[in-house]
Amino acid sequence: MTNKNAQQDLAFIKQVIEDSRKNASGLGDHMMVWGIITSIGMIVSYILTQVQIGGNTEWIHWALLIAGGWTFELIYKRKVESKKPVLTYADKVANGLWCSFGISMTILGFIGIYTGGISIKYLSPIFCCLLAVGFFTSGFIYDAKWMRHNAMGYWIGALIMFFITGTYHLLLMAAMTIGYMVIPGYKMRSWS
Amino acid sequence: MAEFDYQQLDDIIHSRIRLAIMALLVSVESANFVFIREKVNASDGNLSVHIRKLEDAKYVSSTKKFIDRKPVTTFQITSLGQKAFSAYVDRLSGLISGD
Secondary structure, eight states, X not given: OBHHHHHHHHHHHHHHHHHHHTOOOHHHHHHHHHHHXXXXXXXXXXXXXXXXXXXXXXXXXXXXXXXXXHHHHXXXXXXXXXXXXXXXXXXXXXXXXXXXXXXXXXXXXXXXXHHTSSOGGGHHHHHHHHHHHHHHHHHHHTTOHHXXXXXXXXXXXXXXXXXXXXXXHHHHHHHHHIIIIIHHHHHHTXXX | OOBOOGXXXXXXXXXHHHHHHHHXXXXXXXXXXXXXXXXXXXXXXXXXXHHHHHHHTTSEEEEEEEETTEEEEEXXXXXHHHHHHHHHHHHHHHHHHTO
């Protein structure tokens, strides 16, 4: 065996490892579904603030949407994830990260608002900050620069939302979610 | 061109296809037979022979399950396999640097 052969073997090993790490398509499905849920929720919330139905009904659509999201997660885990041909370490870490993120959001969104611990006005910027953490970390896990750019976008969005008066932050959050979650999530589905 | 003593390298791993299988499995949690076959570009028979060799050396373990009534075999690298692969890469790097 020559030095050249050894170098070729090392280059080959590096290539195989790098190719394998790029097999991360599952996250795209989750991003799309939760992005659509969040966008619909934000738009419905905005409409409800405009038509002023009355009564404490603002949370009902969120409860239905979030319950739908978690149902999707359960079905997805059983029907899709168990059939995936490969499970990468990146997928495993990202799944854990986003699952913990989803639980935190659900607690903050429902229990935080119910107890009055969090003002509904500041829920969108708080979610933006949490989403930014998720995207920033995922950007390093998958070595995807665009995810880190999404995180920057969410942090800037959060700064703007803290200063916006009225309910326009709901529309801004919906637009950002479509731009930063639904569209990239759709594109990510072709990663595999 | 400098020659190396190939006997310093682990015989089990030192084959292009087994090296590819090990490199693939070391970088993922688990992978099924079809995925590995596509990635290493091998025929069913060829891949079976090489994976069996790695399993016999306890470098790789397998799990069989049924998905949609079809048998699916999933492979994982063992801790012994990880150590062997790491030692192989270290040895290869050492040979290049002349250590």
